[in-house]
Amino acid sequence: MLWYKSWLETRWRFFIGLGLFMLSAGGVIYAYPQVMKLIPRASDLDMSGALGQRIKDAVELSRDYRGYVWGQWTRQNLTQFTTLFAIILGSGGPYSQRSELFTLSLPVSRQRLVGVRSMAGLGELLVIVVVSSLMIPLLSPSVGQSYGVGNALVHALCAFVAGAAFFSLATLLSTSFSDIWRPLLIACSVAAVLWVVEQVARGFSPYSIFTVMNGETYFRSGRLPWVGLLASTGLSAAMLYGAAANIERRDF
Amino acid sequence: MAETTVIETADLRKRYGDTEAVRGLTLQVPGGSIFGFLGRNGAGKTTTIKLLLGMARPSGGDARVFNLPASSGPSSVAIRRRTGFVSEDKDLYDFMTVEEMIRFTAPLYPKWRKDLEERYLRKFELRPSQTVKSLSRGMRTKLALLLALCRGADLLILDEPTSGLDPAMTEEVLQALVVHVASEQMTVFFSSHQIAEVEQIADHVAIIDHGRSVVAGALDDLRERYRRIQLVFDADAPAWTFTSPGVQRIRRKGRVITLISSAGSGHVANEARALHPVSIDVTPLSLKDIFLETVVSED
Numbered sequence: 001m002l003w004y005k006s007w008l009e010t011r012w013r014f015f016i017g018l019g020l021f022m023l024s025a026g027g028v029i030y031a032y033p034q035v036m037k038l039i040p041r042a043s044d045l046d047m048s049g050a051l052g053q054r055i056k057d058a059v060e061l062s063r064d065y066r067g068y069v070w071g072q073w074t075r076q077n078l079t080q081f082t083t084l085f086a087i088i089l090g091s092g093g094p095y096s097q098r099s100e101l102f103t104l105s106l107p108v109s110r111q112r113l114v115g116v117r118s119m120a121g122l123g124e125l126l127v128i129v130v131v132s133s134l135m136i137p138l139l140s141p142s143v144g145q146s147y148g149v150g151n152a153l154v155h156a157l158c159a160f161v162a163g164a165a166f167f168s169l170a171t172l173l174s175t176s177f178s179d180i181w182r183p184l185l186i187a188c189s190v191a192a193v194l195w196v197v198e199q200v201a202r203g204f205s206p207y208s209i210f211t212v213m214n215g216e217t218y219f220r221s222g223r224l225p226w227v228g229l230l231a232s233t234g235l236s237a238a239m240l241y242g243a244a245a246n247i248e249r250r251d252f
Numbered sequence: 253m254a255e256t257t258v259i260e261t262a263d264l265r266k267r268y269g270d271t272e273a274v275r276g277l278t279l280q281v282p283g284g285s286i287f288g289f290l291g292r293n294g295a296g297k298t299t300t301i302k303l304l305l306g307m308a309r310p311s312g313g314d315a316r317v318f319n320l321p322a323s324s325g326p327s328s329v330a331i332r333r334r335t336g337f338v339s340e341d342k343d344l345y346d347f348m349t350v351e352e353m354i355r356f357t358a359p360l361y362p363k364w365r366k367d368l369e370e371r372y373l374r375k376f377e378l379r380p381s382q383t384v385k386s387l388s389r390g391m392r393t394k395l396a397l398l399l400a401l402c403r404g405a406d407l408l409i410l411d412e413p414t415s416g417l418d419p420a421m422t423e424e425v426l427q428a429l430v431v432h433v434a435s436e437q438m439t440v441f442f443s444s445h446q447i448a449e450v451e452q453i454a455d456h457v458a459i460i461d462h463g464r465s466v467v468a469g470a471l472d473d474l475r476e477r478y479r480r481i482q483l484v485f486d487a488d489a490p491a492w493t494f495t496s497p498g499v500q501r502i503r504r505k506g507r508v509i510t511l512i513s514s515a516g517s518g519h520v521a522n523e524a525r526a527l528h529p530v531s532i533d534v535t536p537l538s539l540k541d542i543f544l545e546t547v548v549s550e551d
Contacts, residue, residue: 001359008348008356099343102396104307106360107333109325248325251268251308 002113006120010089014124017085021132024081028073029139035062035072065145066219069136074155075214082129082163082213087187089121090170092180100178100252111244118171118240122164129160158215158225162232165209166191168239175246258283258318258407258439259304265312266299266463273299275463276313281441281456286433288454288471289443290543296463297443298340301411304441305332317407333361336400340412342392344384350395351380354402363404372398375428390421397425401432408433410442414449422446426453447540457539461547467514471539478537479517480545483509483529490527496520501545512537512545 042059046052061071103113133156140147166187173183198208205211212228259281266274274296281287291297302308303315306328318334320327344353350373358364373380376394387395393413400408413429414422430453433440444450450457451471458468467474477498483489489509494502498515509529513520517534524532537545 001356005345005348005356008352009345098341099345101302101307101337101339101341102343102345105305105332105335105337105339106357107329108360109329249309252302 002108002116003120006117009092010121010124013085013088014128017081017088017124017128018131021078021081021085021128022135024077025073025132025135026139028069028077029136029143031072032065032068032143032145035068039063065140066147066151069147070155070214070219073136074159074219075216078129078133078155078159079210079213082125082159083166083191083210084188085128086125086163086165086167087170087184087191089125090118090167091174091184091187104252110247114171114175114240114244114247118168118243121167121171125163125167126160129156129163132156133159154218154224155215158218158229159213161229162209162213164236165232165239168236168243172239172243172246175243175250256283257281259287259316259441260319261300261304261313261315263313264300264303264310264315266296266303266308267311272311273463274303274310277460277463277465279458279465279468281439283439284437285456286440286454287442287456287458288450289441289458289460290445290447290450290539291443291460292445292547295445295460295547297460298411299463300460301337301409301441301443304409305335305337334406336403336405336408338393338396338400338408338410338413340415342389342396344392344396344399346383346385349381349383350378350387353384353395353399354380357399358402361403361405365402365404368402369398372401372428389416390418393417393421393425394428397428406438408438408440408442410440412443412445414444414446422449429453447543451539459543459546466546467542474539474542475536477514477516478542479513479520480535480537480541481511481513481517481520481524482531482533482535483511483524483527484531484533485509485527486530492527494520494523496523 039059039062042055058071061067104110130153133152134149136152137147137149169190170183170187173186174180177183194209198205198210207228209228209232211217212225212232215225217223217225257280259279261277261279264274264277264279265272277296277300279300289297289300299308303310304317304322306322306325309323315322317331320331322328322331345356348356354369358366358369372378372394376391376398378391378395378398384392384395397413400410410429414425417425426449429440442454455471456469457471457474458465460466469477485507487507489504489507491504492509494511496513496515496519498513499511499520500514501510501512503510511520521532521534
C-alpha cells in the first residue's frame with residue numbers, strides 16, 4: 001500500500017509531466033515540415049560567432065530526419081524536461097508533507113518508506129520518458145518520415161539513467177529539509193550550474209551528464225555512453241543510499 | 253493484556269541542541285489502564301510519545317513498549333504494528349479522500365477491524381468521498397481516531413486528542429473513546445493539559461514537568477493520598493522544618509502554614525500538633541489541585 005500512497009502523492013506531477021513531454025514530442029514532429037521550408041533560407045543568415053555556429057550546427061543536423069529529431073527532441077526537449085521532472089518527482093518525499101508523524105506511526109521501516117517512494121518516482125520518470133519518446137516513431141509517418149523504435153528507446157533509456165541522478169539528488173536533499181522548495185531549488189541550481197559549465201567550457205562537454213542524457217555518442221557513432229551510464233547509476237545509488245541513511249538517523 | 257506493564261521508561265532523556273526536552277523520565281503504564289499523561293505546554297509530553305514510537309532517538313536512558321526497546325528499528329516497527337496513534341495536529345494525507353486514507357492504512361495492520369471501520373464511519377458521519385483537505389478540525393480528529401481504533405491495536409497513544417475542539421466535539425470524542433475501550437481490551441496512553449478530560453476518563457495519571465515525572469499513580473490512590481493541611485496559629489507561624497514523610501510543599505504566610513502532603517494527613521498532623529496551632533484543617537485535593545500544587549508551584 002506504500003506504492004498506492006506514493007502514486008496518489010505524485011500522480012498529478014506524473015500526469016502533468018507526461019502531458020508536457022508528449023506535447024513536446026508531438027510539437028517537434030509537426031514542426032518538421034515548417035523547418036524543412038526554412039532550411040534553404042538559412043544560407044542567407046550570418047553564421048559567424050558562437051550563436052551562428054549553433055545555428056549552423058542545427059541546420060546541418062536538420063538536413064536529415066534522424067539528425068533533426070536528435071537535435072530538436074533528444075538533445076533539447078527530452079534532456080531539459082527529464083532533468084526538470086526528475087527533480088520535481090524526487091522532491092518532497094514521504095517526510096515533508098506535514099503528515100510525517102502519521103507516516104512514522106505506521107509499522108514500516110524508514111528505509112522501506114524511502115525505498116518505495118524512490119522506486120515509485122523512478123518508475124514514473126521511466127514511463128514519462130519512454131512513452132513520450134515512443135511518440136516519435138508513432139507520429140513520424142504523419143509527416144512522411146520514419147524513425148526507429150530502437151533509436152527512440154535507446155535515447156529514452158540514456159535520458160532516464162542519467163536523469164535518475166537528478167532524481168536521487170532531489171531525494172537526498174528532501175531528507176535533509178522539511179519543505180519541498182529548498183530541495184527543488186538547490187537541485188535545479190546544481191543542474192543549471194552543470195549546464196553553464198558545459199556551455200562555457202566546451203572541452204568538458206564529452207564528460208557532461210547532459211551529453212550522457214542525450215546519447216550523443218550513440219547518435220554520432222552508434223556507441224552507447226557506457227561509462228557515463230554506469231557513473232550515473234553509481235552516483236544515483238550512492239545518493240539514494242545517503243538518503244536512506246539520512247532518514248534513518250533523523251529525529252522527528 | 254498479557255503484559256503487566258505496557259510502557260516502561262527509565263531515566264529517559266532527550267536533548268535537542270541546548271534544550272533538554274525530557275530529563276530522566278521514569279514511568280510505568282500498567283496494561284489495561286487508561287493513562288493520562290498531564291503536563292503544561294512544552295513539558296515534554298509530545299517528545300516522550302515520539303521516543304516511545306521510535307520517531308526520535310533518546311539521548312539517554314531506556315524506553316520499552318510491550319517489553320521491546322523503542323529505540324531499535326525492528327522493535328519499533330513491531331511496537332507500531334500493535335499501536336494506534338493520533339498526533340496532536342491530526343496530520344493526515346491532504347491529497348487523499350477519507351476512503352483512500354482507510355484503503356491505504358488498513359492493509360498495514362493484519363488485525364484491522366472492518367466491523368469497527370463501518371461502525372465509526374457511520375457514527376462519525378464521515379463521507380468516504382470527502383477529501384482530507386476539506387475536513388474540519390473536528391472531522392479530521394474523528395478520521396484520525398477511526399484510523400487508530402480500527403487497527404486492532406493493543407495500545408492507543410493519543411497526543412492531545414481533543415486539542416482545538418469545541419466542548420461538544422470534545423465530549424463526543426471522549427465518549428467514543430470510553431465506549432471503545434470498554435468493549436475492547438486495550439491500554440490507552442493519552443497526553444493532555446486538560447485536567448478535566450483526564451479526570452473524566454483516566455484511571456492512572458502521571459504529571460510531567462520540565463521533562464520529568466513529578467506525580468504518578470492510580471487516580472483514586474492519588475486522591476486518597478494527597479491532602480492540603482492548613483495550620484492557623486494565634487501569632488506568626490513558627491519557622492519549622494517538617495520531617496514527616498510525604499510533605500511536598502510548605503507555604504508560610506502570617507499566622508498560617510499550608511502544607512501539601514502526598515502521604516495522607518496523619519503524620520503531618522501529629523507533627524504539627526507539637527507546634528500548638530489554633531486549628532488544623534485537612535482537605536482532600538482534586539487532580540487540578542494536585543497539578544497546580546506540583547507543577548505551577550515549581551516556578
